[in-house]
Amino acid sequence: MSTDSPKTCEALLKDAASRIQSESARLDAELLLSHVSGLSRTSFRAWPEREIDAGQVEAFEKLVSRRVEGQPVAYLLGHQEFWSLPLNVSSATLIPRPDTECLVETAVDLPLPADARVLDLGTGTGAIALALASEHPQWAVSACDCVDEAVELARENALALGLTVSVVKSSWFSGLKPVRFDLIVSNPPYIASGDHHLSEGDVRFEPASALVSGTDGLDDIRLIIEQAPDWLNEGGWLLIEHGFEQAASVRSLMTARGFEAVESRRDYGNCDRMTLGCWRSAS
Ligand code: GLN
Numbered sequence: 001m002s003t004d005s006p007k008t009c010e011a012l013l014k015d016a017a018s019r020i021q022s023e024s025a026r027l028d029a030e031l032l033l034s035h036v037s038g039l040s041r042t043s044f045r046a047w048p049e050r051e052i053d054a055g056q057v058e059a060f061e062k063l064v065s066r067r068v069e070g071q072p073v074a075y076l077l078g079h080q081e082f083w084s085l086p087l088n089v090s091s092a093t094l095i096p097r098p099d100t101e102c103l104v105e106t107a108v109d110l111p112l113p114a115d116a117r118v119l120d121l122g123t124g125t126g127a128i129a130l131a132l133a134s135e136h137p138q139w140a141v142s143a144c145d146c147v148d149e150a151v152e153l154a155r156e157n158a159l160a161l162g163l164t165v166s167v168v169k170s171s172w173f174s175g176l177k178p179v180r181f182d183l184i185v186s187n188p189p190y191i192a193s194g195d196h197h198l199s200e201g202d203v204r205f206e207p208a209s210a211l212v213s214g215t216d217g218l219d220d221i222r223l224i225i226e227q228a229p230d231w232l233n234e235g236g237w238l239l240i241e242h243g244f245e246q247a248a249s250v251r252s253l254m255t256a257r258g259f260e261a262v263e264s265r266r267d268y269g270n271c272d273r274m275t276l277g278c279w280r281s282a283s
Helices: 009-019 025-037 041-046 054-068 073-077 100-108 127-135 148-161 201-205 219-231 247-257
Strands: 079-082 085-088 117-121 140-145 165-169 181-186 232-241 260-266 272-279
Touching (some): 009 025, 009 041, 009 054, 025 041, 025 054, 025 073, 054 073, 073 079, 085 148, 100 127, 100 232, 100 272, 117 127, 127 140, 127 165, 140 148, 148 165, 181 219, 247 260
Parallel strands (some): 117 140, 140 165, 181 232
Antiparallel strands (some): 079 085, 232 272, 260 272
16 A cells, blocks of 8 residues: 555555455454554444554554465464453464364363362463363363463463463473373364365464374374373363364274263364263273
8 A cells, every 4th residue: 555545444444355365354454453553443433534643554554464465363463362361372372263162161061070170281372271260260270281482371361361270381291290180171283284274274374283183183182082091080071172073083082092971062163073071990
């Protein structure tokens, strides 16, 4: 956009939305303009002719160019809402997905002790652990991640939200103190290494360590299911998010390992997106 172009909000938004290749181009543009101007999205509708200053136009155009290149909006804004919690995000972690809220819904409804000990494996931003801590403040929630920046980010998010989650650096269970949990949740990497989705959309900019797990996408899930019984109390639950075509495999893995009451649940898009099972050592 040349310097003498109009700088009304509507002109800026229209121009940006026409260049952004996304189903949500207009929304993306509004979020970016709101971010640089401090104006609300509703104000763009109420006062489309409002002009913003040149510095803000420049900042907006920089963000729009990065969005046109495909950078996810959440990374450009530096935050993403999950379970109504504003979370800081960075390119070191996966951006929390709305579908993962279905995993939180399932977890909060499980028959667990009032003071349940809970672990979120591979927490990233801390999204799942923080959502659980916000719903059940009396639960003792721990979280781990193998990436230093993720551990820092999850701790920062907990602090900013005033929620108590103990975040430690650990690759799955390997670095944890030997305690047993009533619930272990995880949204691990589960995409197969050659999957074409990896070269499309936002995932191109997300860390492979949070997305990819071997040739069938199940390497990390296999490890978690194999080791989880050593970390679960009697009657404790394991709840894992997985790909929409992996439910049958994950159910077989859990059943073969001796989990009971194994079942899969759907996400907002009606895809089988998570599987859970209960651990009883005597069975
Ligand atoms: N659900 C994400 C996607 O398909 C992947 C998340 C993950 O690997 N844990 O984009």
